[in-house]
Structures are given as C-alpha cells and as structure tokens.
Amino acid sequence: MLQHWITDRPASRREWLFHSGIGFGGLALAALLKQQDLRAEPSPGTAARRRTPHFTPRAKRVIFLFMHGGPSQVDTFDYKPELQRRHGQPYTYARPRIVSAKTGNLMASPFRFHRCGESGIPVSEIFPETGKCIDDICLINSMWGSNSRHGSALLELHTGSDTFIRPSMGSWITYGLGTENEDLPGFITICPTLGHGGANAWSSAFLPARYTGTPIGYSSVKAEEARIGSIQPRLSLPQQRRELDLLREINMMHLNQRGPDDRLESRIEAFELAFRMQSIAPEVQDYTRETAAVHRLYGIDQEPTRNFGIQCLMARRFAEAGVRFVQVTHSYKWDAHGELEKNHRQNALEVDRPIAGLIKDLKQRGMLDDTLVLWGGEFGRTPTTQGDDGRDHNNVGYTMFLAGGGVRGGLRYGATDEFGYFAVEDKVHLHDLHATMLYLLGLDHERLTYRHAGRDFRLTDVKGRVVHGVVA
Amino acid sequence: MPPPELLGSGRLELARWITHPSHPLTPRVFVNRLWRWRFGRGIVPTTDNFGRLGERPTHPELLDWLAVEFVESGWSMKRLHRLMLLSATYQMSSTAAADAAQRDPQNELWSRFPRRRLEAEAIRDAILAVSGQLDTRFGGSLMPLKDRTYVTGTASKQQQYDNPRRSVYQPIYRSAVYDFLAAFDFPDPATPTGDRQESVIAPQSLVMMNSELVHQASAKLAEWVWSPSDDPQTRVERLWQRVLGRPPHQAELEAVLRYMTTSAADAAGQGEDGNELEQWAAVARVLLCSNEFLYID
Numbered sequence: 082m083l084q085h086w087i088t089d090r091p092a093s094r095r096e097w098l099f100h101s102g103i104g105f106g107g108l109a110l111a112a113l114l115k116q117q118d119l120r121a122e123p124s125p126g127t128a129a130r131r132r133t134p135h136f137t138p139r140a141k142r143v144i145f146l147f148m149h150g151g152p153s154q155v156d157t158f159d160y161k162p163e164l165q166r167r168h169g170q171p172y173t174y175a176r177p178r179i180v181s182a183k184t185g186n187l188m189a190s191p192f193r194f195h196r197c198g199e200s201g202i203p204v205s206e207i208f209p210e211t212g213k214c215i216d217d218i219c220l221i222n223s224m225w226g227s228n229s230r231h232g233s234a235l236l237e238l239h240t241g242s243d244t245f246i247r248p249s250m251g252s253w254i255t256y257g258l259g260t261e262n263e264d265l266p267g268f269i270t271i272c273p274t275l276g277h278g279g280a281n282a283w284s285s286a287f288l289p290a291r292y293t294g295t296p297i298g299y300s301s302v303k304a305e306e307a308r309i310g311s312i313q314p315r316l317s318l319p320q321q322r323r324e325l326d327l328l329r330e331i332n333m334m335h336l337n338q339r340g341p342d343d344r345l346e347s348r349i350e351a352f353e354l355a356f357r358m359q360s361i362a363p364e365v366q367d368y369t370r371e372t373a374a375v376h377r378l379y380g381i382d383q384e385p386t387r388n389f390g391i392q393c394l395m396a397r398r399f400a401e402a403g404v405r406f407v408q409v410t411h412s413y414k415w416d417a418h419g420e421l422e423k424n425h426r427q428n429a430l431e432v433d434r435p436i437a438g439l440i441k442d443l444k445q446r447g448m449l450d451d452t453l454v455l456w457g458g459e460f461g462r463t464p465t466t467q468g469d470d471g472r473d474h475n476n477v478g479y480t481m482f483l484a485g486g487g488v489r490g491g492l493r494y495g496a497t498d499e500f501g502y503f504a505v506e507d508k509v510h511l512h513d514l515h516a517t518m519l520y521l522l523g524l525d526h527e528r529l530t531y532r533h534a535g536r537d538f539r540l541t542d543v544k545g546r547v548v549h550g551v552v553a
Numbered sequence: 554m555p556p557p558e559l560l561g562s563g564r565l566e567l568a569r570w571i572t573h574p575s576h577p578l579t580p581r582v583f584v585n586r587l588w589r590w591r592f593g594r595g596i597v598p599t600t601d602n603f604g605r606l607g608e609r610p611t612h613p614e615l616l617d618w619l620a621v622e623f624v625e626s627g628w629s630m631k632r633l634h635r636l637m638l639l640s641a642t643y644q645m646s647s648t649a650a651a652d653a654a655q656r657d658p659q660n661e662l663w664s665r666f667p668r669r670r671l672e673a674e675a676i677r678d679a680i681l682a683v684s685g686q687l688d689t690r691f692g693g694s695l696m697p698l699k700d701r702t703y704v705t706g707t708a709s710k711q712q713q714y715d716n717p718r719r720s721v722y723q724p725i726y727r728s729a730v731y732d733f734l735a736a737f738d739f740p741d742p743a744t745p746t747g748d749r750q751e752s753v754i755a756p757q758s759l760v761m762m763n764s765e766l767v768h769q770a771s772a773k774l775a776e777w778v779w780s781p782s783d784d785p786q787t788r789v790e791r792l793w794q795r796v797l798g799r800p801p802h803q804a805e806l807e808a809v810l811r812y813m814t815t816s817a818a819d820a821a822g823q824g825e826d827g828n829e830l831e832q833w834a835a836v837a838r839v840l841l842c843s844n845e846f847l848y849i850d
Contacts, residue, residue, distance in 0.1 A: 246743040266756075279728025286741055290752040310732055311759040315768055319823055320816075320835075325762075327812045328839045334804055335845050339648075342668060345844050347753040352842070355758035535599065535606030 132259040138523025139487025139552070140453035141261070143254060144396050145408040146436060148428075149235070149274050149300070150415030153462035153472050154480040155501040156190045156425050159222045160203035163499040164464050165189045172465050172500065177477050179229060182418070184465035184473050187500060191422040200491030207429035210437035216491040217440055217449065219483045219551050223495025223504035226460060226511045229476040231416070232277040234459035237511050239282040241540050248531075250515055251406035252285040252292040253540040256531070257524045262403030264354065264361045266295035269399050270408040271392045272307055274300040277459075283408070287533040297366065297395070300412035304391035309366075312359055325352055365402045368394040378442055380434035385427070390435040397442055400452055415458055419471035440484055453486025453521055464500040478504035481514065487521045489553045509548055516545035521552065572628075578603060580620035584633060585610075586747050588619070591637045593667045600747030611661045642666075647850040669849050670751050673737035674720030677766065680841055681717055683796045684770035685777060688717040696724040715765075736760045761842045774837035775830050785810055788833065796840040809836055 155161050168189035176184075194203035197212035202220065204212035211218070228234045228243040237243035239250060248256070251268040260267035270283045273296050283294025298307020314321050332349045339345065364370075368381070368391055379394045380386025389411055396407040411432050417424035436456065443449040461479020462472035478497040484490065495507035509517075516526040519540065526545050530537035539545075557566040571579055582603055589595035596616045599607035610616045619633070626632045637643055645666040653664040660667060671679060681687035695718060714723055714731040723731060725742045736757050740746035761767055774795070778788045789809050793801040801809070816832055840846060 246741050275729050277728075280730055280735075281728065281741070281743070284741055286744060290738055290750060291754050295756065309759075311756070311763040314763055316835075317823075319819065321762065323812070323816045323819060324835045324839060327808060327836070328842050330808050331805060331839060332844050334802070334808075335843065339668070339850065344668075344670070344751075344753055345848065348758075348844055348847075351753055351755050352758045352762070354755040355762060358755055359759065359762075535602040 131261055132257065134258060134523030135525040135528055136523050138521070139451070140485070140521045141258075141451040142400050142404065143251075143406045143453045143455060143486070143518065143522070144400055144439070145251075145406070146393070146432070146439075146454065146456045147238075147408055147410045148415050148432070148456070148458040149277075149410055149413045150231075150417075151234075151458040151460045151462060151474055151479075152415045152428070153190075153417065153421065153425060154222070154475075154478070154497070155462075155464050156192055156421065157205045157208060157429070158202075158220050158480045158482065159461075159497060159501050160194045160205075161190075161464065161497070161499065161501040164501055167500070172502075174498075174502075176465075176502075177229070177475075180473065181229060182467050182473050184463050184467045186466060187464055188421075188466035188470075188472065192425075198491060202491065202493055205429075207426055208433050208436075210433045211440075214437050214440045214484070217444065217484050218490055219488040219492045219494060220480055221482065221494050221509050221514070221548075221551065222480050222497055223506060223508045224457070224461070224479045224481050224511070224514070225504045225508055226476045229460060229474045231459060231474075234474075234476055235274075235277045236281060238457075238459050239278075240286070241512060241515055241542060241545075246281055246284070246286050247538070248286040248288045248292065248540070249281075249283050249294060250518070250540055251283060251294050251408060252288050253529060254519070254522060254524075255405045256285075256288050256292045257519070257529045258405055258522060260403065260405055264357045265365065265399070265402060265404055266309075266358075266362075267404060268292065268294040268406045269404050270294045270296050271395055271410065272298045272300050272302060272304055272412065273408065273410050274413055276300075276413060287538070288531055294406075294408070300410060304388050304395070309362055312362055314359060318360070321356070325356060328352060365398050366395055368398065371398075375442065379438035385431045386434045389432050390438065393435040393439040394442075397439060397448075400443075401446070401448065417462065417471050418473065419468050421462075421471050443485060449485035451486060453488070453518065454484040455481065455518070456484075457481030464502050475502065478502055483551060487553055488551050492551065494548070494551050507548075507550060510544070512541045512545035513548050515540050517548045517551060520547040574624045580623045580628075581616055584619040584623050585616060587630070587633055588637065589748060591634075591643065592663070593669045595748065598748075601745065666850070670847050671849065672749065673734040673739040676737055676847060677720050677733055679846070680766060680770045683841075684773040684837075686717045686770065686773060687719065689719065693722065694724075695722055733760060733764065733766060758842075767838060767841055768834075771834040771838040771841060774841075775834035778833055778837070779830060785813060789836070792833075792837060792840060796837070797843075797845055812836070 155164055164187055167187050169186050171186050190205065193206045195206060195212065196202065197204045198216040200216050202215050204215055226234055226237050226243070228237055233243035240247040241250070249268075251270070255267035268283070273279075273283060273294075283296065285292040285294075295309055297309050298304065316324070329349060329352070332345070336342070336345050336349065371394060373382070375394065376382050376390075379390035381390040381394065389409075392409045396409045399407045411428070414428050415424070440449065440454060443452050443454070457480070460474050460476040463475045464472070467473040478501065495509055496505060497503060498505050519526045519529060526539060526541045526547070530539050532538075557570045559566060570576070582600075585595045585597050586600055589600050596612050597603055597607055597610045619636070622636065623629075623633055642663045643666070645663070647666045647668045649660075649665045657664050678687060695713070695716065697713060713726075714733070720734065723734075727742050730739060730742065738750045738752055740749055774792065777795075778791050781791075782788060786806060789801055789806050793799060793805070813832055816835070817829075
C-alpha cells in the first residue's frame with residue numbers, strides 16, 4: 082500500500098522518455114507497470130481518477146467554509162460564563178509569549194447565548210440558524226495553531242506549514258483520492274482571498290500541477306460574477322468545435338509522424354477535456370437552476386446573505402457533481418481589532434443562514450453523511466480587549482467546527498480555560514485537525530506521502546494525531 | 554571539505570568556502586542544473602539532491618569534466634552554455650534509431666535529443682514573437698510598486714502582466730503569479746526548483762482556447778496574412794512558415810482549405826457571420842495551439 086503513494090510522483094520525465102523511445106511496445110509495458118502501481122502521472126483523459134483509500138472512508142468530500150480574518154470563539158461557539166462575570170476585570174494570568182498588540186482587561190461577549198438543540202449546547206445569538214443545526218455539528222473548542230499572524234496562520238491552516246510553501250490540504254486530498262468527475266477540477270476554491278499568501282493557500286506546491294486548486298473568482302468579485310479563469314469561450318460553441326476539429330486533424334498528422342508519444346496524445350485529449358469542462362463547469366456552477374425554495378434556504382433571496390449564500394449553494398452543486406474539495410471563503414472581514422460587536426453581528430448575519438442552509442440541504446439530500454463540512458478562521462480572538470471594544474488575534478485557543486462526514490454531532494470537543502484564552506483540555510492542533518480530516522476520508526496521514534527533494538512529505542509533517550473523540 | 558575558521562560574521566568565509574575551486578559540490582551542482590535546463594534531464598536526475606538522497610549520475614566523468622571546465626574558465630556561464638550547445642549531443646535529432654530504442658529505451662545515454670515542451674515563459678514569448686508583438690528591449694523593471702507595497706494588496710495584479718515585454722522582465726507577485734505562466738508549470742516562486750514539471754492538463758487548453766493573449770495574437774496573425782495576397786494557399790504557406798518555421802505539408806494545406814470551405818458553409822447554415830478574417834484567425838490559433846508549436850524536436 083505504501084508503495085502506491087510514493088510512486089505516484091513526477092518520475093514522469095523518465096516515463097515519457099521511455100514512451101517516446103520505445104513506442105507501442107513501451108505503452109504495453111507501461112500498462113503492465115501500471116498494474117504493479119509503478120506508474121507515471123496519469124494522462125488527462127484517464128485523469129486523476131478515483132483511487133482506493135487506505136481504509137473505509139466516512140466522508141467522500143470536503144466543503145470548507147473559511148472565515149478569513151479570525152472569528153472570535155467567545156462570541157460565537159465557546160460560551161464562557163466566567164468571562165461574562167469578570168467583564169472589565171484585569172486578566173492576571175500569563176499571556177501568549179508573542180502578541181501583536183497590548184490587550185487590556187477581560188471583555189465579556191456583548192452577545193447572549195442560547196442553549197440549542199437536544200444537545201443543549203450554548204450558541205451565540207448571532208448564529209441563530211446555525212444554532213438550530215447544532216445537533217449535526219461537532220464543535221472543536223480547543224483548536225490551536227503555531228502562528229498568530231494572518232499570513233502564516235492562514236498558510237498553516239491550509240497547508241500545515243506556517244513557514245514553508247507546502248501543498249494545500251485540498252491538493253493532498255485530491256492527490257490521495259483522485260476525482261469522481263473527470264470533467265471537473267478535483268479541487269475548487271470559490272472567491273478565495275489573494276492576500277495573506279494568496280495562491281499559496283490553494284497551490285499544489287511540489288505535488289503535480291493537476292492537484293492545484295482551481296479558483297472561481299476572487300474575494301473582491303461578487304459570487305454571481307465569479308468564473309473559472311479562461312472558461313468562457315470567445316467564440317460560439319459550433320465555431321469553436323470546428324476549430325478544435327481542425328486542430329485535432331493537424332495534431333494527429335504531427336503525432337503520426339513523430340509519435341507515439343504519451344504527452345502529444347495527452348495534449349490532444351486535453352483539448353477535448355477542456356471543451357467538455359467549459360460547458361459542464363458553468364452548468365454545475367449555475368445556482369440559478371435551483372428552485373426558489375432552495376434559494377430561500379441559503380438566503381440568496383435577500384441581503385446580506387445573498388453573496389455567501391450563492392457561494393455555499395455553488396459549493397453544494399460542485400460537491401454533488403463529484404468535486405473532492407470545495408472551499409468557500411468569506412472574505413477578510415472578521416479581523417475585529419475594534420468595534421467587535423458591530424463587526425461580528427454583521428459578519429454572522431451574512432453567513433449564518435447560508436451555513437445552516439448548506440447543512441440542512443446536504444442533510445435532506447442524504448449527502449451530509451459522506452460530506453465533511455469544516456468551518457472556521459485562521460485563528461480566534463483574545464478574550465481581553467484591544468482598544469476600547471476590539472479583540473486581538475488568538476492562535477492559542479479557538480473554535481472550529483466539523484459537521485457530517487462521520488463526525489459526532491451535538492458535541493463540544495475539548496475546552497479552553499475559564500476565559501476562553503488558551504486551549505487546555507483535549508487540545509487539537511491544526512496538524513491534528515488535518516490528520517483527523519484525512520482519517521475521515523479514509524486516508525492515513527502517515528502514509529499519504531509524496532517524495533520531493535529527497536524525502537517523503539506529508540500534510541502533517543512529522544506530527545498530527547487522529548482525534549478519535551470527534552468520530553461518530 | 555572542512556568548514557572554515559570564523560573571523561568575522563562568517564559570511565565571507567562561507568562564500569569563499571562554497572566557491573572554493575576544490576569544493577566538490579558547488580560546480581557539479583551548477584553545471585548539472587545548466588545541463589538540466591538545456592537537455593530536460595540532469596546528468597544527476599535529482600537536480601536538488603546530490604549524494605545519498607539523490608540518484609547517481611548517468612555520466613559521472615562528463616559531470617566531473619564539465620565542473621572542472623567551469624571552474625577553470627573562471628565560472629563563465631556563457632562558456633558553459635556554448636560548450637553544451639555546440640556539442641554533438643545537443644544537436645542530435647529526437648528521432649530514435651531502431652537499435653537505440655531497443656538498447657536505451659529511457660535515453661539515458663543521450664543517443665537522441667528528448668522532445669521537450671517549451672517552458673511557460675517561452676510559450677508566452679513565442680506567441681508574442683510570431684504575432685509580431687514581442688517587445689525585445691533590454692533591461693529595466695516592470696514592477697510598478699515600491700518596496701514592501703507589493704507584499705500586500707496584490708488582489709488586482711493580474712493586469713500588471715498585460716504588456717508585450719519578454720517574460721523574463723515580468724514582475725513576480727508571489728501571491729498572484731501570472732495565471733498564464735502558472736498554467737504551464739511556472740514553479741512556485743518561493744520554492745527552489747531545479748527540475749520543473751512538465752504537466753499536460755486541461756486548464757492549459759482552456760488558456761490556449763480562450764485567453765486574451767492567444768486571441769489577440771491570432772487576430773494579429775490573421776491581419777498579417779490577410780493583405781499581401783488573397784490566394785488561400787499562399788496565406789497558409791505564409792502562416793506555416795511564420796509560426797512553425799516550415800512550409801505546410803500537402804495534407805495540412807488541404808485540411809485548412811477544407812476547413813475554410815466547410816466552416817464558411819456551416820457558419821452560413823447556422824446563421825452566423827462567416828467573417829473570413831476571423832476564419833484566418835482561427836487557423837492561426839490552431840497553429841498556436843498545435844503540438845508542434847509547443848514541443849521542440
């Protein structure tokens with residue numbers, strides 16, 4: 082099994098030299114080698130098709146709702162009665178060694194919390210709709226990461242490394258499991274941010290380019306106007322078809338003269354795949370094909386939920402069509418260094434109904450069982466005040482949540498201290514989150530490796546442990 | 554080599570130690586990288602790893618010889634390039650002789666030149682060059698931003714790449730790599746890459762089919778081929794010569810002429826405007842998209 086992961090790497094140069102030199106006999110031999118798993122990167126026609134996981138998966142795909150900027154845990158999903166009681170009092174314990182600003186006294190959450198669902202987990206009043214789904218949600222209240230800067234924390238969340246450029250988790254997952262729809266990219270990121278590392282968050286780094294995330298628009302583009310780059314034909318489809326037919330004819334003459342060559346053949350096929358993708362991807366993306374009821378469910382029928390609602394509905398449509406990893410970014414708005422109440426009230430208003438809509442929709446379609454939803458930002462915020470009414474970054478204790486995909490709903494896993502500052506109980510590092518996500522997808526994080534620059538790399542580096550406590 | 558004795562901060566000693574003529578790694582690693590750029594595969598295939606973690610050289614004597622030549626010529630890259638380019642090996646055809654294919658299927662002995670795809674920068678430059686747009690001026694910077702400002706707020710930087718200067722002069726925004734180059738395996742600018750990938754993926758085809766760059770170039774080519782002659786055959790010949798550097802084969806010529814007839818008829822049948830200039834732009838685009846344009850034999 083180990084062999085499988087290590088050998089799927091771009092030894093392809095040797096492979097293609099081999100192919101180009103030896104002809105069809107070589108191709109036949111390549112087929113034999115493929116059976117032994119000693120294969121090169123698959124050609125696009127046979128693309129990164131579905132692969133066998135290490136063990137029985139609970140989830141088949143991931144939808145990641147990224148709250149860029151860092152939502153505050155103590156104002157959303159980590160209710161801290163002691164913090165409420167001690168509002169305005171000095172925080173007398175040790176603070177993190179590295180802080181970006183001097184924060185002051187304890188600041189109670191300006192929001193009320195209500196017990197929700199059968200599990201009775203307290204949820205902030207700014208997430209009323211998500212609160213109704215709490216029995217399907219597994220809160221991880223004890224998240225922590227290594228870095229409190231946006232750029233580094235964002236990279237660590239996405240790639241497992243806050244320092245070096247590494248493949249994104251979406252790339253690792255598509256590399257590990259392949260795709261279920263060869264006419265679509267396996268990893269899509271809807272309206273991603275270009276700041277704080279930008280493309281590095283969806284880059285495949287040293288993994289083959291096919292595992293790079295495909296962005297649809299950017300954070301500054303309205304969701305309804307977001308498109309995959311170069312996906313829009315400048316010609317009518319019949320016109321383009323005729324042109325591609327001529328291209329194929331010219332390329333076939335060239336191939337007959339120079340071939341056989343795997344790359345030349347692959348490239349001929351790649352144009353056909355691109356032509357299909359060009360009509361299929363926009364169709365899948367087209368949320369207007371859904372009923373008015375579905376639009377209401379996601380809050381698309383009204384402001385201010387419309388934009389994020391469209392993003393979430395697109396995510397469901399892509400997930401349904403077989404895309405392995407879909408990320409939805411709520412752009413850089415949560416960084417409430419000041420006016421936290423106003424900031425979080427508005428942001429939560431924009432995302433609450435769409436998040437709940439997505440969870441309910443997945444559930445009613447029977448997709449929640451094998452779709453893992455991840456929610457969260459690159460870090461949380463301090464329970465102490467910054468300025469008059471803000472909170473600073475906090476990477477030592479914050480909340481993310483999982484839903485569906487084989488996790489236990491209605492659970493608060495782990496805990497921060499009495500003020501919600503440091504994760505103290507059942508701490509979950511980002512490496513552990515990644516290990517757990519891979520586990521739920523049927524992948525062993527220690528065996529999902531890729532040989533690069535002389536050693537085997539992993540999403541979890543040399544760390545990470547599966548958090549079995551969140552698994553149903 | 555033993556590490557040097559430290560006098561100051563150590564930087565000077567480190568530099569001297571790295572570039573000492575008897576340092577076993579520096580010149581070997583360097584000439585190997587250059588060989589990789591020229592031939593598509595290093596003498597040591599793992600360009601970024603020499604020694605126990607890497608693969609063994611296919612031609613250890615050649616590697617040593619090149620390394621020594623390099624040092625003795627005063628570390629002259631120009632001389633090293635010239636050495637490689639003038640070699641018989643570099644000038645081999647990429648067609649394999651029958652027995653070579655048998656005896657050296659992976660071409661480890663360099664009995665033929667490996668067919669290579671142009672690198673991302675060369676693809677862009679070639680498209681601009683054949684369409685008469687490439688600005689070949691020397692030097693200067695296209696970075697419009699001051700120090701530090703390019704680190705943040707790079708959201709709209711794609712438009713900064715919209716100029717006809719050679720790719721080597723394009724600025725590199727790590728968070729917003731030029732999407733055309735990125736599609737063709739331009740490596741992550743924050744990761745050292747001695748051995749670029751050469752992928753074949755559908756998004757590359759989308760870029761060739763639908764990007765502004767390719768459509769603009771094909772329109773320019775159509776205009777260029779339009780005026781001097783109204784004879785279709787002459788136009789095909791001129792296009793082939795310009796884009797592929799050779800006259801068309803008879804079968805290619807016939808395919809294009811057939812396309813001109815049927816596409817005009819189809820367009821008319823579908824009530825489209827069968828603009829002839831656009832048809833020639835389509836033919837030009839086919840050539841820019843062709844395997845022969847991207848792959849060097």
